[in-house]
Amino acid sequence: MDGLVVVTLHSTHADIVCRAASAGKHVFVEKPLTLTVADARRAATASREAGVVLQVGHHRRFQGATRRVKGLIDSGELGEIYQLEANLSGPSGGSRTGWRSDPAECPAGSMTGLGVHMVENLHYLAGPVKCVSAFCSKISSVGNLDDVTNIIMEFESGTLGYVGTAYGIPKVFNTAAFGTGGNAWSEDEGKRLRKLGIDPSAVEVADLGGLRGGNDTPAETGARARLLIEAAISKLDAYDGFRPENAKMLIAWEEEMSRRSLFTLPPVRYEMIPSIRGEDCFAADGCRICSNLCPHNALAVSPEGRMILSKGRCTGCGACVSACPAGAFDFPGASLPQL
Ligand code: SF4
Ligand code: SF4
Structure with missing residues (x-):
């Protein structure tokens, strides 16, 4: 056995990681890494000194639209980033049972279950955090956990960020960056990118x-x-x-x-969608790869043999862009690796 996956109670993560490190095992640990900074440092130090990999299960940063927001920031298209915002909330607070309803295992309400993903997302977008303030509140009489947690962060770059998370409200799931060159949102569980500006x-x-x-x-x-x-x-x-x-x-x-x-x-308000460079497209020679795979029937061949994209139907999913063998699509803000 080369490694192990840790999916136990949050409070047990640090000890298991340290024991695995001392046995020379790599670890994939479910989020949150630990419940305290001291435990996180202990786990990281043990893994580093043992020369094993310690990976935390933060998969949200890999969601397509979130990666595209990151691409827009890195390319400078959003200008100087002033603010970041993220919120991951849902209705399931009162129905939680067992250790998932225990404040000792789930401090700050939905932070360990939901909000920690968005802290990771903002760290992914803006880098190291310099200082943090957080507020938790118990509003409803249902369950034992706090209902809502808000966090304000100052990043080393000077950017300020906000993370909100709550149980007991309809689902919210978005990550946003606001800069001098434009604003961009990763919405709908990272499936949809939205950018704002004057058209x-x-x-x-x-x-x-x-x-x-x-x-x-x-x-x-x-x-x-x-x-x-x-x-x-x-x-x-x-x-x-x-x-x-x-x-x-x-x-x-x-x-x-x-x-x-x-x-x-x-x-x-507008969404970005791909466009086709007609001079690179060989639809006239019979290619139908993009129109055959488009899930929204947004691509069709004109009587003149040109591939035409319907703005009304296109959702900007990007499937056609990565499939086109001729690289005939333009999709600003989304590189092929991001798609
Ligand atoms: S896949 Fe590319 S080359 Fe083929 S029809 Fe579509 S845009 Fe043209
Ligand atoms: S981006 Fe998606 S919806 Fe739009 S044309 Fe391409 S495959 Fe169809």
């Missing part, structure tokens, strides 16, 4: 000459329009590789908003 295509089509009205002077109207266009250009620069065809707008502004309202509403 340059929306500003492009606005009839700037038709915006005058009300009490604004022409100079004021012009200044507002100029500001928005500059913001759109900045956003375009920030999302390197971004083109309007990669933006799926989540507000049907064509139907629900006037052109004037484009200049008074908050920035448009």
